[in-house]
Amino acid sequence: MNSTSQTISQATVKTTCPYCGVGCGVLAEQNGQGHWSVRGDPEHPANFGRLCSKGAALAETIDLPHRLTEPQVRQTDGQLAAVSWDLALNTIAAGFRAAIDEFGPESVGIYVSGQILTEDYYVANKLMKGFIGAANIDTNSRLCMSSAVAAYNRAFGSDTVPVSYEDLENADLVVLVGSNTAYAHPVIFQRLVAAKERRPEMKFVVIDPRRTATCDIADLHLPLAPGADALLFNGLLVALADADKINQAFLADSVDGFEETLATARTDAPDIDTLAQRCGLKKSDLEQFFNWFIATERTVSLWSQGMNQSATGTDKGNALINCHLATGRIGKPAMGPFSITGQPNAMGGREVGGLANQLAAHQGFTPEAIDRVSRFWGSDRVAQKPGLKAVDLFAAAGSGKIKALWIIATNPVFSLPDSHAVRAALATCPLVVLSECVDNTDTAAFADVLLPATTWGERNGTVTNSERRITRQLPFIRPPAQARHDWWVVCEVAKRLSFDDGFNFPNTAAIFREYAAMTGFENNGSRDLDLSAFATFSDAEYDALPPTRWPQPANQQAKEPFADGRFFTPNRRARMIAVRAQGPTSALTPTYPLRLNNGRLRDQWHGMSRTGAVPKLLNHASEPTVSVHPQDAARFRLRGHQIARIGNANGTALARVHLDDNQRPGSLFMPMHWSQAFSQHGLVNALTDAQTDPVSGQPEFKTQAVWAEPYPAKWYGFALISQRLTVPSLAQFSGGYAVLIPGDGVVRIELAGIDAPEDWLGWAKRQLGTLDARNTVPQGFEQGETAHWIEFADPANGRFRIAQIHAGQLDWVLHITADSRAVDTQWLAGLFRETELSTLQLADVMAGKPAGAQTDVGPIICACFSIGRNTLLDAMAEHPIPDVKTLGACTQAGTNCGSCIPELKALLAHSALVATP
Ligand SMILES: Nc1nc2c(c(=O)[nH]1)N[C@H]1C(S)=C(S)[C@@H](COP(=O)(O)OP(=O)(O)OC[C@H]3O[C@@H](n4cnc5c(=O)[nH]c(N)nc54)[C@H](O)[C@@H]3O)O[C@H]1N2
Numbered sequence: 001m002n003s004t005s006q007t008i009s010q011a012t013v014k015t016t017c018p019y020c021g022v023g024c025g026v027l028a029e030q031n032g033q034g035h036w037s038v039r040g041d042p043e044h045p046a047n048f049g050r051l052c053s054k055g056a057a058l059a060e061t062i063d064l065p066h067r068l069t070e071p072q073v074r075q076t077d078g079q080l081a082a083v084s085w086d087l088a089l090n091t092i093a094a095g096f097r098a099a100i101d102e103f104g105p106e107s108v109g110i111y112v113s114g115q116i117l118t119e120d121y122y123v124a125n126k127l128m129k130g131f132i133g134a135a136n137i138d139t140n141s142r143l144c145m146s147s148a149v150a151a152y153n154r155a156f157g158s159d160t161v162p163v164s165y166e167d168l169e170n171a172d173l174v175v176l177v178g179s180n181t182a183y184a185h186p187v188i189f190q191r192l193v194a195a196k197e198r199r200p201e202m203k204f205v206v207i208d209p210r211r212t213a214t215c216d217i218a219d220l221h222l223p224l225a226p227g228a229d230a231l232l233f234n235g236l237l238v239a240l241a242d243a244d245k246i247n248q249a250f251l252a253d254s255v256d257g258f259e260e261t262l263a264t265a266r267t268d269a270p271d272i273d274t275l276a277q278r279c280g281l282k283k284s285d286l287e288q289f290f291n292w293f294i295a296t297e298r299t300v301s302l303w304s305q306g307m308n309q310s311a312t313g314t315d316k317g318n319a320l321i322n323c324h325l326a327t328g329r330i331g332k333p334a335m336g337p338f339s340i341t342g343q344p345n346a347m348g349g350r351e352v353g354g355l356a357n358q359l360a361a362h363q364g365f366t367p368e369a370i371d372r373v374s375r376f377w378g379s380d381r382v383a384q385k386p387g388l389k390a391v392d393l394f395a396a397a398g399s400g401k402i403k404a405l406w407i408i409a410t411n412p413v414f415s416l417p418d419s420h421a422v423r424a425a426l427a428t429c430p431l432v433v434l435s436e437c438v439d440n441t442d443t444a445a446f447a448d449v450l451l452p453a454t455t456w457g458e459r460n461g462t463v464t465n466s467e468r469r470i471t472r473q474l475p476f477i478r479p480p481a482q483a484r485h486d487w488w489v490v491c492e493v494a495k496r497l498s499f500d501d502g503f504n505f506p507n508t509a510a511i512f513r514e515y516a517a518m519t520g521f522e523n524n525g526s527r528d529l530d531l532s533a534f535a536t537f538s539d540a541e542y543d544a545l546p547p548t549r550w551p552q553p554a555n556q557q558a559k560e561p562f563a564d565g566r567f568f569t570p571n572r573r574a575r576m577i578a579v580r581a582q583g584p585t586s587a588l589t590p591t592y593p594l595r596l597n598n599g600r601l602r603d604q605w606h607g608m609s610r611t612g613a614v615p616k617l618l619n620h621a622s623e624p625t626v627s628v629h630p631q632d633a634a635r636f637r638l639r640g641h642q643i644a645r646i647g648n649a650n651g652t653a654l655a656r657v658h659l660d661d662n663q664r665p666g667s668l669f670m671p672m673h674w675s676q677a678f679s680q681h682g683l684v685n686a687l688t689d690a691q692t693d694p695v696s697g698q699p700e701f702k703t704q705a706v707w708a709e710p711y712p713a714k715w716y717g718f719a720l721i722s723q724r725l726t727v728p729s730l731a732q733f734s735g736g737y738a739v740l741i742p743g744d745g746v747v748r749i750e751l752a753g754i755d756a757p758e759d760w761l762g763w764a765k766r767q768l769g770t771l772d773a774r775n776t777v778p779q780g781f782e783q784g785e786t787a788h789w790i791e792f793a794d795p796a797n798g799r800f801r802i803a804q805i806h807a808g809q810l811d812w813v814l815h816i817t818a819d820s821r822a823v824d825t826q827w828l829a830g831l832f833r834e835t836e837l838s839t840l841q842l843a844d845v846m847a848g849k850p851a852g853a854q855t856d857v858g859p860i861i862c863a864c865f866s867i868g869r870n871t872l873l874d875a876m877a878e879h880p881i882p883d884v885k886t887l888g889a890c891t892q893a894g895t896n897c898g899s900c901i902p903e904l905k906a907l908l909a910h911s912a913l914v915a916t917p
C-alpha cells in the first residue's frame with residue numbers, strides 16, 4: 001500500500017452486509033497499513049450506521065480459513081485434483097450436455113441460494129429456464145420463506161411485500177410471529193427498541209413457543225403450542241368480526257372471499273375458551289392480544305420461520321394476511337403483513353425467478369408469460385411448466401432422475417431436511433457440481449467438480465433486502481487468483497452448451513440492465529415488479545446506485561403497492577383464503593414424546609463457514625446445545641451441562657444440555673448451526689423429516705417429534721491444540737461427542753465418549769497428532785525434531801491430563817474427567833502463547849488450574865469485547881447498576897453493536913430479583 005500517513009483512511013467502499021435480510025449498509029475502510037475495518041454506513045436507510053455482532057466482525061472474516069482456491073475435479077481414484085478452469089468448465093458442460101441429449105432437459109438441475117447476487121441469479125435462471133428449457137432450478141429460499149411467497153401470491157396475485165422498516169417503526173402495534181428478531185434481524189430489533197424509547201405507548205406482541213431474547217421488548221408474549229399459528233389467526237379473524245372491526249368498504253372495493261373465510265375460521269375457533277385451550281394459551285393473554293389488535297389501526301404483523309417452516313406454512317401466512325385484508329390494514333403507512341426475508345438476497349432471488357415455480361421477473365407459467373419471456377430472451381426453448389422444488393429436486397437426484405446437479409452457494413447436506421437422504425442422493429447422482437468459497441462444507445465431500453467462487457468483499461452486484469430495497473455490493477479486496485464470480489462461471493458453461501447469444505455479458509452492469517429491462521417488458525402496470533427506470537443505466541450509474549426500493553418504473557412516478565386498493569389478481573381484487581388449521585405432521589407418541597424446535601443463534605450464520613472463523617463469535621455459544629425445560633429435564637433424566645442424545649427414526653444427534661425455563665414444557669430447542677465440519681453429531685437435520693407444504697414445498701423444520709435421553713458418557717474432556725499443528729479431523733472422534741471450536745492460535749475440541757481407552761497417552765498421541773521422531777512429522781516441523789509429554793493420571797477418579805511440549809512450547813493439552821463441568825480454558829489457551837514455559841506453568845497445566853489468582857470471566861455475553869457473565873456480575877456486586885447504559889459504562893459490555901443488550905437486561909433483572917429479600 002502506498003500510504004501517506006499511517007492513520008488516514010486510504011479507501012472507503014460502500015457495500016452491503018452479506019448476512020441477513022435486513023441488508024445493512026457497510027463502509028469498508030482501509031488504513032495506512034492496508035488493514036480493512038468495517039462500520040455501519042450512517043447514510044444507509046436500512047441501518048443508519050448500526051451493525052450487529054456478525055456485521056461488526058466482518059473484517060475478521062476477510063482471510064477465510066479453508067478458502068477454496070482452485071477448481072478441482074474428482075479423478076478415477078475418487079480423489080479431487082486441481083485442474084484448469086477450462087477443464088473444469090468443459091467437464092460441467094460435457095456432463096450437462098450428455099444428460100440433456102440422452103434423458104432430456106429435465107434430467108439436469110441447478111440449486112442456488114439467497115446468498116448469491118441478483119446478477120448471478122438472473123443468468124442461472126436464464127440458463128436453466130430459458131435455454132436448457134426445463135425449470136429445475138430452485139433456491140434454498142425454498143427452505144426459508146417460500147410459504148410466505150405462496151401466501152402473498154394467493155392473496156395478492158403477486159409476491160409483493162407491502163411493508164417497509166419505516167412502517168414498522170411508525171406502527172402502534174407490532175406483532176412478531178415466529179421470529180426471533182433480536183437474534184436473526186438484530187438491527188431491525190435495535191430500530192424497534194429505539195422506536196419504543198421514542199414512543200413508549202408503542203406495543204409489541206411476541207408469538208413464539210419459547211420466551212426468546214425478542215421478548216425483551218414484548219408487552220405480551222404468547223407462548224403458543226408449536227404449530228398453532230393458523231388457529232390463533234383464525235381466532236383473531238373471528239374476534240375482529242365479532243367486535244365489528246371489519247372494514248366493509250375496503251372489502252366491497254378490494255377483497256374477495258370474506259364470508260367463506262370467516263365461516264371456516266369459526267369452525268376452528270368456536271369460542272374463546274376452546275381456542276385458548278387449542279392454542280395452549282391463557283385465555284386472558286389471548287383476549288389481551290385480540291383487544292390490542294382490534295383497537296389498533298396502525299398494526300404491522302411481522303413473521304418468519306416459526307410460521308413458514310411448516311407443512312401448512314402457506315395457510316398460516318394466509319390466516320395472518322386475512323386479518324389485514326379484513327381490516328383494510330394494508331397499503332397504508334405503518335401497517336401491513338410483513339414477511340421478513342432471511343438471507344441477504346432472498347428477495348432478489350424471488351424477483352428474478354429463482355424459485356422453480358416462478359418463470360422470471362415475477363411472472364408465472366401462464367401461456368402469455370411464457371410467450372413474453374421467449375420473445376424477450378430470444379429463445380424457443382423456454383420451460384413450459386414449473387420445475388422440481390428443492391426437496392423434490394434432491395429426491396429426484398436420489399432416484400436417478402436427475403443426472404447432473406449444480407449447487408451454488410449453499411450447503412444442502414447441512415440445510416435440507418433428512419440429511420441422510422440428501423447424502424444418499426448426492427452419492428447417487430452421477431455429476432455433482434459445487435460452487436463454494438470454502439472447501440470443508442459437508443456438501444463439498446460429495447462434489448465431483450468443486451469451483452472456487454469469489455465471495456463478499458470481492459463480488460460486484462446487487463442485493464434486495466426485506467423491504468424491497470436494492471443495494472450495491474461492491475468489491476474492495478482482490479480475490480484469490482483462481483476464484484471466479486458465480487455469474488461468470490454460469491455464462492461460461494452456457495457458452496460451452498452453445499447458448500452464446502444469451503450470455504455474452506461483459507460485466508454485472510450489463511446483466512442488471514437486461515434484468516431491469518425484462519421487469520418493464522410489456523408491463524404497463526400489470527406486474528408489481530418494475531425496475532425499468534434502471535434499464536438504461538450506464539456502468540457508472542450502476543456503480544453509484546443509491547439504496548432504492550422498488551418499483552421504479554421508467555417515465556412514471558413510483559407508487560407504493562396496494563395504496564390504491566388494487567392488487568395483481570386478474571380482477572385486481574385481493575383474495576382472502578379460507579384455511580382450516582392443522583397440527584404438525586410429525587405426531588407425538590410415547591416413543592417420540594417431545595417436539596424439537598430449532599433455529600438461529602445471535603452470533604452464528606447457518607453452517608458457520610464465515611462466522612465460525614471468528615473466535616469471539618464462538619464465545620457466546622461454542623457447542624451444539626439442547627435447551628430443555630427443567631420439568632422435561634427431570635422427566636427424561638437430563639442434567640445441565642451433560643450431553644443428551646436426541647433421536648427418532650431418521651437419526652440421532654448429541655448436544656450439551658442447557659436447562660432453560662424459557663422453553664415451553666414438552667419442547668426442546670437446538671441451534672441449527674452445527675454441521676459435521678464443526679461437530680460430529682450436532683446436526684439438527686439428521687432428525688428432521690422431509691415433509692413439505694403442499695402449496696409452497698417448504699419443509700416442516702420446527703416441530704419434529706423426538707425422544708431424548710442422557711448420553712451415557714463415561715468420560716468428558718477437551719483438547720487444546722496449537723494451530724501450528726495440523727488440526728485433526730473430527731471424523732477421528734466419530735464414536736463420541738466431538739466439537740471443534742476455533743480460537744486465537746489455539747483450537748479447542750470438546751470431547752465425550754462411552755468407551756474409555758486403556759492408555760490415554762497412547763490415545764492422545766494417535767488422535768491429536770504426535771511430534772514423535774518415530775512417527776510421521778506433522779506439518780510445520782522438521783524431521784528429527786522431538787517432543788516430550790507430561791502426564792498426570794488419577795485413574796481411580798477418571799482424571800487424566802496430558803500435554804505435549806516441543807521446544808518449550810505447548811503443542812497440545814488433553815484434559816479428561818469422569819464428569820462434565822464447565823472448565824475455563826482461557827488461561828490454558830493463553831499458555832500456548834508462551835515460548836518458554838516455566839516449571840510453574842507446567843505444574844499449572846497438570847494441576848488443571850492456575851495457581852495464581854486468575855479470574856474466570858464466565859460464559860461470554862458481549863461478543864464484541866469478550867465480556868463474560870462473571871465480570872458483569874462482579875461489576876453489579878461492586879456498584880449500584882440501575883440499567884444497561886450504566887453497566888456499559890462500567891464494563892464496556894453492549895456498547896458496540898448492542899446485540900447482547902437483551903441478555904444484559906435479563907442479567908440485571910435476575911440480579912435484582914436475587915438481591916431482593
Ligand atoms: N444470527 C443469525 N441471523 C440470521 C440467520 C442466521 O443464520 N444467524 N439466518 C437468516 C435467515 S436465512 C433466516 S430465514 C432468518 C430466520 O429468522 P427467524 O425466523 O427469526 O429465526 P429462527 O430462529 O429460525 O426461528 C424463529 C422462531 O420461531 C419459533 N417457532 C418455532 N416453532 C414455532 C411455531 O410453531 N409458531 C411460532 N409462532 N413460532 C415458532 C422459534 O422458537 C424461533 O424463536 O434469520 C436470518 N438471520
Ligand SMILES: Nc1nc2c(c(=O)[nH]1)N[C@H]1C(S)=C(S)[C@@H](COP(=O)(O)OP(=O)(O)OC[C@H]3O[C@@H](n4cnc5c(=O)[nH]c(N)nc54)[C@H](O)[C@@H]3O)O[C@H]1N2
Pocket residue numbers: 113114115116140141143144145305309342343408409410411412414415416435436437438441453454455456459486598599600605606607608609610672684685688701
Ligand atoms: N433444521 C433447520 N434447517 C434449516 C433451517 C432451520 O431453521 N432449521 N433454516 C433453513 C433456512 S431459512 C436457510 S436460508 C438455509 C441456509 O442453509 P445454507 O444455504 O446451506 O447455509 P450457509 O451455511 O449459509 O451456506 C451458504 C454457503 O455458500 C457459501 N458462499 C458464500 N458466499 C458465496 C458466493 O458468493 N458464492 C458461492 N458460490 N458460495 C458462497 C458459503 O461458504 C456457505 O457454505 O437453512 C435451512 N435449513
Ligand code: SF4
Pocket residue numbers: 017018019020021022023024047050051052053054055056185186187188
Ligand atoms: S442485522 Fe447484522 S447480519 Fe443483518 S445485515 Fe445488519 S449487520 Fe448484517
Ligand SMILES: [Mo]
Pocket residue numbers: 143144145342343
Ligand atoms: Mo433462510
